[in-house]
Amino acid sequence: MSIKKSYPDILRFGHKDMTIVKVEPKFKGFFTINEVHVNHALYEGGTSITLKREIFERGDAVVLLPYDPVTDKVVIIEQFRLGAMSGDTPWQLEFIAGMFGENEHPIDVAIREAKEEANLTIEENDIIKINQFFPSPGGTSECIYMFAAKVDVTEVGGVYGLEEEGEDILVHVIAREEAMSLLAQGKITNASTIIGLQWLQLNYSQLQKSWSTL
Secondary structure, X not given: OOOOOOOOOOOOOOHHHEEEEEXXXXXXXXXXXXXXXXXXXXXXXXXXXXXXXXXXXXXXXXXXXXXXXXXXXXXXXXXXXXXXOOOOOOEEEEOEEEEOOOOOOHHHHHHHHHHHHHOOOOOHHHXXXXXXXXXXXXXXXXXXXXXXXXXXOXXXXXXXXXXXXXXXXXXXXXXXXXXXXXXXXXXXXOHHHHHHXXXXXXXXXXXXXXXXXX
């Protein structure tokens, strides 16, 4: 059992406190898996043993939360997700999302994906950053950049997506309170949408005030 001690500042370690010994590619297909050999500084001094870990390299992604401050409604998409087969259903309720193209800025990804997945035309001035986070840093290098966008949901709806990417995306317009009810019922089960809705619940009143002046 560890003995309780007093330790220095939180997050005092950084890239300089780790050493990548080698990286061995293990698989390359639609995604990549690398085996990384690494050691790092220890809290009580010294250096760790060389750890051998597989890392899922799927690339970074952008998530967009479209919100209409006038009607207090959100745009949520529904689509098939292979990784969710172990849940109640592989069809997921999600916010708009997509991976980066070459040399693409996060906001450019958000604007492009909004058009491809929900036929939403969004301007950069309508977008604000929520946060960025690692959804599963123990096994994947993916970083999520999350944004919210001001939209008018008056004529939003339909089925969209890129045929060449096998996308079949149904667009829903849902009252914020209904979306929170779906979350409470366990009908929304992917991390990005949960995080986005919780953020919206904390900030919708401020958005209604600030976006009404834009």
